[in-house]
Amino acid sequence: AQSVAQPEDQVNVAEGNPLTVKCTYSVSGNPYLFWYVQYPNRGLQFLLKYITGDNLVKGSYGFEAEFNKSQTSFHLKKPSALVSDSALYFCAVSGWSSASKIIFGSGTRLSIRP
Amino acid sequence: SQTIHQWPATLVQPVGSPLSLECTVEGTSNPNLYWYRQAAGRGLQLLFYSVGIGQISSEVPQNLSASRPQDRQFILSSKKLLLSDSGFYLCAWVTSGGINEQFFGPGTRLTVL
Numbered sequence: 609a610q611s612v613a614q615p616e617d618q619v620n621v622a623e624g625n626p627l628t629v630k631c632t633y634s635v636s637g638n639p640y641l642f643w644y645v646q647y648p649n650r651g652l653q654f655l656l657k658y659i660t661g662d663n664l665v666k667g668s669y670g671f672e673a674e675f676n677k678s679q680t681s682f683h684l685k686k687p688s689a690l691v692s693d694s695a696l697y698f699c700a701v702s703g704w705s706s707a708s709k710i711i712f713g714s715g716t717r718l719s720i721r722p
Numbered sequence: 723s724q725t726i727h728q729w730p731a732t733l734v735q736p737v738g739s740p741l742s743l744e745c746t747v748e749g750t751s752n753p754n755l756y757w758y759r760q761a762a763g764r765g766l767q768l769l770f771y772s773v774g775i776g777q778i779s780s781e782v783p784q785n786l787s788a789s790r791p792q793d794r795q796f797i798l799s800s801k802k803l804l805l806s807d808s809g810f811y812l813c814a815w816v817t818s819g820g821i822n823e824q825f826f827g828p829g830t831r832l833t834v835l
Contacts, residue, residue: 641819651768651812651826661820698766702821709781710756710816710824715764 610635612701614713621689622718629684629716631699641682642700642710643673652698658682669693689720724749728813728827733831735834741786741800743830745813748794753815756824757788760810772796773818808834 609633621627631641640659644652656667663675673684682699699713747753758766765808768781770788778788785799785804788796791801796813816822819832 644826646825649810649829649831651828652814652824654823654825657821657823693735694744700824709768709771711768712758712766 610701610703610711610721612698612711612713614699614716617714618719619693621718623691623720623722624688626648627686627689627693627718627720629685629697629699631682631713633681633682633699633701634680635701635703638701639680639682639704640702641643641675642671642697642702643667643671643682643684644712645669646696646698646715655684655697660674691720691722693721694718724825726813726815726825726827728830730830731828732831733833735803735832737805737834738802740772741798741803741807741832743811743813743832745796745798745827746794747815748776750815751818752793752818754818755790756814756816757796758797758814761808766812769798772794784829789828797828798819801835805834808832 642657643655658675666672702710756771772790807833813827816824
């Protein structure tokens with residue numbers, strides 16, 4: 609069965625510092641991994657995805673994520689945090705089938721202090 | 723371009739009343755469609771997904787049901803709401819036949835009193 613874990617409920621970072629939001633996954637076969645962001649009372653917005661190829665994926669708003677197969681991880685990163693990055697972040701995983709379920713993590717609240 | 727609509731945006735219903743939430747997608751055909759529930763601004767719980775008209779997969783046994791009467795329409799229903807049905811309901815779609823990201827609607831905030 610597919611599963612994804614976000615071990616941190618909240619991450620606090622000072623503006624200008626690098627940030628990391630952690631995600632680990634479990635899936636049979638090759639994983640397809642996604643990061644989404646959610647602002648208050650809104651739907652989720654897509655940030656980036658890993659399907660195959662380069663382990664470092666670049667996405668929207670300066671975010672990137674690194675796929676690590678041996679550690680089954682897909683951590684979200686940004687070199688320099690902005691206050692506007694404060695939001696709820698979700699990692700998601702799906703399997704090989706196009707009709708496969710897409711499973712979301714529990715979410716990590718990112719708070720960037722000025 | 724593709725867009726996804728959900729209505730109503732907010733809903734307050736008494737316990738035991740029926741429910742119907744609607745989701746429609748424009749600008750694409752034969753999408754996979756999903757209903758999620760989010761409680762208290764936290765994780766998303768997958769409720770139902772559909773890969774075609776009349777094809778519904780249920781993930782969580784409960785008093786909710788889903789239907790897909792048309793290719794781009796997905797409806798979430800209940801005959802009798804429970805207090806525990808309160809939450810933020812999100813509809814999403816993804817292009818079938820590929821590994822693509824989901825696009826989410828604006829959500830419906832349901833409060834059951």
